[in-house]
Amino acid sequence: MQSPDPHLPHALSSGPEGADAPAGPVRVIAVASGKGGVGKTSVSVNLATALVNAGQRTLLLDTDLGLANVDVMLGLTPTFTLADVFADRCELRDTVIECPNGLMIVPAASGKRHMTELQPSQHVGLVHAFSELDLDLDVMVVDNAAGIADGVLTFCQAAQDVIVVVCDEPASVTDAYALIKVLSRERGVSRVQVLANQVQDHREGKQLFEKLERVSARFLDVTLNYLGAIPRDEWLRRAVQRQEAVVDVFPSAPSSVAFRDIARRSRQWQSPSGARGHVEFFLERLVAPAATRGAAA
Template sequence: MSDAPSTQPLQADATEASRYSGARIIAVTSGKGGVGKTFVSANLAAALARRGKRVLVLDADLGLANLDVVLNLHPKLTLHDVFTGKARLEEAVVAAPGGFSVLLAGSGMIEYSRLTQDVRNQFYHAVQKLAPYFDVILLDTGAGISEVVLFSISLASEVVVVATPEPTSLTDAYAAIKVLAMQQKRQHVRMIVNQAARPGDGRAITGQLQQVIDRFVMTDSGRPLRLIHMGDIPADPAVREAIMRRQLLQLLTPGCPAALAISQLANKMVETLLARAA
């Protein structure tokens, strides 16, 4: 496996992920903040780990990381320490509740708000070195379409966009998907609709978004980008309780509707994405 060349663009195309061996790299992202992206990443990791998968969640929100808050972790070492040479990569990977591993970024690191060549190379090599030790790496990216977010996504073979039914969330999700099609040459993007009010809402929303994409977004192949509906997570008061208690929903109330929906998402991921990676 060759090193990343110094001329590698800030946003690589979707084939970039083919350089990795081992783990299936999946970016979990969103057009806007506040839609539950990190909550989904953490609980999906726990559900996958329960199915026997070796899972790492890498906090790719280098500027405003909050995975540690969701998991109630207080690590002594983070990705920042690795980047600054204060720790080895393997020392910064820690066990999380739920049976998976995490690599936390540390929060408020303003120096990562812009992606320098050095940070890009270090981040690339971190993912490259970790990939052989896991079945799946979930990149919990920041929200939006900043260069840090887009570079993180470019390292993944698959992209999952988390959105809610709110118009602002869907508008921003469309904007992010359009950039992924135009800049990263993505042929498909997967959708999870969080806080769905009724069964079937997410599939209907994905279909409506697909209609807009069919009209206005074209890929290099000449065909519109395809949205793949992975599933819905229903609005559930147990989610807020888990967040306030800084515990995984999969551990606190595994039988609640939202936890069961995440389990179904994990099953679907194992049967499709991870089955092909095996």
């Protein structure tokens, strides 16, 4: 069958197939950063693992489409990745890996330059494809590429919440501001959670947040919330070397305690009550409950 959109493979096209998507909204949290090398993927992996450990049915989506490393961080060898979906070698559901702890992962590909050159319509097509993914989920964590490429902006726009990771480097704060500015002005993102990573203590993390908040409050119409800080931790470095999540392998480590706190805070965020009128992950699951409430009224 040919895809209705010539830019999209059949596996990402909308249609009657998969129309029986399960009811119930899925909270989607996008993790992003302006600068690379701030530990964004480690944050995504450990946040998702902490959510699973707290009883949340969680999917971790790697959207660093050309330099993916979620699978590497967890020692996985995927049979299929998103590159195979776009090449029509498999369906999106065929890429899902279930880890022993229950965390589900959709891996991207590494070293596939053409995956970094997808059209905006293909990014939107990937978002829409999740409406047809038949998985029983509470939350999805999206690990984005660094920077302000179209895919990053689209995947952040399509999430209910955006976490921007910063570390104690001037370039990290400057680039985080640039990302927040573009998300606010071009994609209508009005609320951003800021997470300080690789800091000495909470005081240093709060100071980083305040730097970012001062300049954002002056020039942008966006609300920044301080999500917390992840400390520099030798146990986290060891977990990375072992290709395991620190919250699993060293649960009493300072970074593990911090990640569990971040997961607890994220569970307290207000759940999506319905569609917001633009491209969104799991859109049909947002529309269906809203329609049901309207009919009941």
